[in-house]
Amino acid sequence: MKTRKTTLKIALVILFCFVFVIGNANNPTVTIGALKYTLYNDGNASVAGVKNISDAVVVIPPQIQFAGAKYTIIAIEYSCFKGSESLKSITIPNSVTKIGESAFSGCTSLTSITIPNSVTEIGGYAFSGCTSLTRVTIPNSVTAIESAAFYKCTSLTSITLLPNSITRIGYIEGSFINGAFEECTSLESIAVPNSVTTIGKYTFCGCTSLKSISIPNSVTEIGESAFRDCTSLAAITIPESVTKIGESAFRDCTSLAAITIPESVTKIGKSAFAGCTSLASITISDSITAIDPVAFTIGALKFNISNNNTAVVVGVSIRTAIVGIPSQIIIPPQIEYAGTKYTVTTIGDRAFEGRDLLKSVTIPNSVTVIGEHTFGGCESLKSITIPNSVTVIGEYAFAGCDLLKSVTIPNSVTVMGGHTFYGCRSLTSVTIPNSVTEIGWSAFSCCTSLTSITIPNSVTIIGDSAFSFCTSLTSISIPNSVTEIGRNAFSGCTSLTSITIPNSVNEIGWSAFSGCTSLTRVTIPNSVTAIESAAFYKCTSLTSITL
Numbered sequence: 001m002k003t004r005k006t007t008l009k010i011a012l013v014i015l016f017c018f019v020f021v022i023g024n025a026n027n028p029t030v031t032i033g034a035l036k037y038t039l040y041n042d043g044n045a046s047v048a049g050v051k052n053i054s055d056a057v058v059v060i061p062p063q064i065q066f067a068g069a070k071y072t073i074i075a076i077e078y079s080c081f082k083g084s085e086s087l088k089s090i091t092i093p094n095s096v097t098k099i100g101e102s103a104f105s106g107c108t109s110l111t112s113i114t115i116p117n118s119v120t121e122i123g124g125y126a127f128s129g130c131t132s133l134t135r136v137t138i139p140n141s142v143t144a145i146e147s148a149a150f151y152k153c154t155s156l157t158s159i160t161l162l163p164n165s166i167t168r169i170g171y172i173e174g175s176f177i178n179g180a181f182e183e184c185t186s187l188e189s190i191a192v193p194n195s196v197t198t199i200g201k202y203t204f205c206g207c208t209s210l211k212s213i214s215i216p217n218s219v220t221e222i223g224e225s226a227f228r229d230c231t232s233l234a235a236i237t238i239p240e241s242v243t244k245i246g247e248s249a250f251r252d253c254t255s256l257a258a259i260t261i262p263e264s265v266t267k268i269g270k271s272a273f274a275g276c277t278s279l280a281s282i283t284i285s286d287s288i289t290a291i292d293p294v295a296f297t298i299g300a301l302k303f304n305i306s307n308n309n310t311a312v313v314v315g316v317s318i319r320t321a322i323v324g325i326p327s328q329i330i331i332p333p334q335i336e337y338a339g340t341k342y343t344v345t346t347i348g349d350r351a352f353e354g355r356d357l358l359k360s361v362t363i364p365n366s367v368t369v370i371g372e373h374t375f376g377g378c379e380s381l382k383s384i385t386i387p388n389s390v391t392v393i394g395e396y397a398f399a400g401c402d403l404l405k406s407v408t409i410p411n412s413v414t415v416m417g418g419h420t421f422y423g424c425r426s427l428t429s430v431t432i433p434n435s436v437t438e439i440g441w442s443a444f445s446c447c448t449s450l451t452s453i454t455i456p457n458s459v460t461i462i463g464d465s466a467f468s469f470c471t472s473l474t475s476i477s478i479p480n481s482v483t484e485i486g487r488n489a490f491s492g493c494t495s496l497t498s499i500t501i502p503n504s505v506n507e508i509g510w511s512a513f514s515g516c517t518s519l520t521r522v523t524i525p526n527s528v529t530a531i532e533s534a535a536f537y538k539c540t541s542l543t544s545i546t547l
Contacts, residue, residue, distance in 0.1 A: 032064055038077065045071035047080050054086045056109070062093035076103045078123070085109060094118045099126050101146075108132055117141045122149045128178070131155060134186075140165050147171045147200060148178035156184045164193045170200025170223070179203040179226070188232075194218050199226045201246070208232060217241045222249050224269065231255060240264045245272050254278060274357070303335060304348070311335055311342035313351050327357055327380070333364035347374050349394065356380055365389045370397050372417065379403065388412045395419055395440070402426060405449075411435045418442055418463070425449060434458045439466045441486075448472060451495075457481045462489050464509065471495060480504045485512050487532070494518055503527045508535050517541060 029038050029048050035058070036049040047060055058081070064071050073093060078100040081087060087107045092099075094116045101123035104110060110130045115122070117139040127133060128151040135158040136150070147170040150156060159181075169192070170180040179202030181187060187207050192199070194216040201223040204210060210230045215222075217239045224246035227233060234255045238245070240262045247269030250256060258281040259273065273279060303311045313331055329352070335342050344364060349371040352358060356379045363370075365387045372394035375381060381401045386393070388410040395417035398404060404424045409416070411433040418441035421427060427447045432439070434456045442465040444450060450470045455462070457479045464486035467473060473493045478485075480502045487509035490496060496516045501508070503525040510532040513519060521544035522536070536542060 030066055032066065034058060035060065037064060037066075037071070037073070039066065039071055043069070043071055044074045046075035046077050047073060048077050049080055050084060053084050055084070056086050057089045058087060059091040060093055060096070062095040074098070076100055078102060079105065082106055092116055092119070097121070099123055101125055102128065105129055112136070115139055115142070120144075122146060124148050125151060125178075128152055134158070138166075142166055145169050145180050147180055147202070148182065149180045150184060151178040151180070152183045153181075154183065154185050156181075157186045157188065159187070159190055164195045166193060167195055168198045168200065169196060170198075170203045179205050182206055185209055189213065192216055192219065197221070199223055201225060202228070205229055215239055215242075220244070222246055224248060225251065228252060238262055238265070243267070245269060247271060248274065251275050258282070270354075300329065301331065303342075303344070305342050309340065309342050310345045312346040312348045313344060314348045315351050316355070327359040328361070329358060330362040331364055331367070333366040345369065347371055349373055350376070353377055360384075363387055363390070368392065370394060372396055373399070376400055386410055386413070391415065393417060393420055396422065399423055406430070409433055409436070416440050416443055419445070422446060432456055432459070437461070439463050441465060442468065445469060452476065455479055455482070460484070462486055464488055465491065468492050478502055478505075483507075485509055487511055488514070491515055498522070501525055501528065506530070508532065510534055511537060514538055520544065522546070 027038050027040055029036055031051055034051050034055055035047055037045045038048045039045050045064060060073060062073055073095050075098040076096060079102045081104050082102050083106045085108050088109045088111060095118060097118055098121045099119060102125040104127050105125050106129045108131050111132050112135050114137050118141060120141050120143050122142060122145050124146040125148045128148050131154050133153045134155050143165050145166060181204050182202045183206040185208050188209050189212045191214045195218060197218055197220050199219060199222050202225045205225045205228040208231050211232045218241060220241055221244045222242060225248045228248050228251045231254045233253045234257060238261060241264060243264055244267045245265060249272045251271055252275035254277050256276045257278050260283040300316055301313055302315045304314050305311050331344060333344055343366050345366060346369040347367060350373045352375050353373045354377040358378045359380045359382055361384060366389060368389055369392045370390060373396045375398050376396045377400045379402045382403045384407060386409060389412060390410060391412050392415045393413060396419045399419050399422040401424050403426050405426050406429045408431045413433060414435050416436055420440060420443045422442050423446045425448050428449045428451060430453060432455060437458055438461040439459060441463045445465050445468045448471045451472050452475050454477050458481060460481055461484045462482060465488040467490050468488045469492040471494050474495045474497060481504060482502060483504055483506050485505060485508050489509060489512045491511050492515045494517050497518050498521050500523050505528055507530045508528060511534040514534050514537040517540050519539045520541050523546040
């Protein structure tokens with residue numbers, strides 16, 4: 001009998017340990033009352049979670065006792081109360097020094113929070129999505145508010161005592177993609193303390209009710225999109241301490257009427273004030289050197305000049321870069337600088353890359369070269385006329401111009417670089433002149449609206465992936481001049497039903513027509529000496545091959 005009682009006691013002890021102690025031997029997790037804790041060897045503990053996610057009121061004790069030992073609560077762990085939608089009130093003791101990432105994220109019923117003086121760090125996304133949170137008090141002990149800490153707290157109207165101990169709000173660089181107070185759409189005003197040197201990326205982005213903000217002299221950098229879409233912000237004073245204003249920092253602040261940029265600022269990011277439709281006055285100091293100091297500006301454009309009296313368009317002016325590029329750009333054939341006239345012969349590499357508001361551009365007959373990536377990513381560009389003077393179109397020159405529907409390449413062009421029109425998804429027609437001898441690598445790849453194309457007799461090489469994944473291409477005429485069809489040249493052209501390869505072709509490259517699932521017949525001439533592997537791989541409808 002005694003043996004049976006002893007065995008029962010041992011079993012109960014084992015069961016007790018299984019229910020209440022989880023985790024490894026070094027840092028076990030235990031459940032005491034309503035909360036779960038992680039215990040540490042140094043006598044400290046952190047709150048690891050809640051036993052019942054439906055609890056409305058939670059009180060975290062400053063200290064717990066387990067197995068005869070006392071543990072001080074110093075932290076609230078990552079995602080500890082995340083998604084506790086019933087939680088309305090939380091009491092945090094003075095022993096806690098850190099509130100971890102996403103600790104209270106998605107606690108949609110939480111209306112207020114008092115953070116004790118012991119806390120030094122509020123982690124990323126700590127209170128994100130607490131949509132009922134109306135006010136928060138941040139103590140002087142806090143030194144950093146990480147990115148997205150109060151992201152989408154849409155009812156937050158008041159932040160009390162943003163303390164002088166804070167040096168940074170959010171990140172300038174880092175993995176977080178949302179700002180500390182981004183989309184706090186009810187926040188009307190905030191005073192940034194004198195201790196802050198950095199206002200990080202997206203910090204107040206989308207705070208649509210924010211009418212005023214005081215930036216102290218301690219701030220040296222305003223990060224990318226820091227105040228973007230603050231549509232009620234009518235005025236802002238940038239102090240003399242600021243040296244850098246990030247890309248899109250005040251973009252789409254549609255109520256902003258005037259701005260003065262102090263002499264301390266040396267760099268202004270692209271589109272910093274783009275979309276500020278009420279901006280009537282902007283004062284810019286000569287101290288700004290961020291955009292190529294060798295270049296000079298005339299109107300909206302920036303040029304480099306050379307000793308042979310020629311000029312290159314290298315981009316847009318500082319004012320255009322920060323206020324936003326106009327929808328239409330006219331490039332002049334000639335400019336005058338310091339009493340000397342210069343002929344505009346080149347549109348330089350990346351000159352207008354990513355200018356997503358640009359809809360139309362006029363290129364003069366003086367231009368002979370369109371550089372690499374020149375109009376790449378101009379997503380609103382609908383039409384372009386390339387003059388007869390142009391001989392070279394660089395790689396990726398028009399890549400990603402999603403709205404470009406048609407283009408005529410003049411007879412003067414002899415070189416078309418790789419990826420020239422790559423990903424122009426609205427391009428339905430293109431005219432290639434007799435002057436072109438080679439269609440470059442991926443020149444028209446992923447032009448998914450292109451239905452037909454005529455290749456001129458001058459072309460001898462159709463480059464690798466030249467028309468790959470042109471999924472609407474139903475027919476193509478290959479002239480007798482072509483000797484080589486490159487690898488993947490027509491791969492993934494799922495609407496192509498037939499193809500006639502002329503007698504001039506010697507080689508059909510690897511995977512040249514692979515995945516052309518609608519191709520039913522193909523004629524291969526006697527001139528072909530090599531058909532590489534996978535040339536017609538997965539042409540599932542191919543019923544006839546004439547050799």
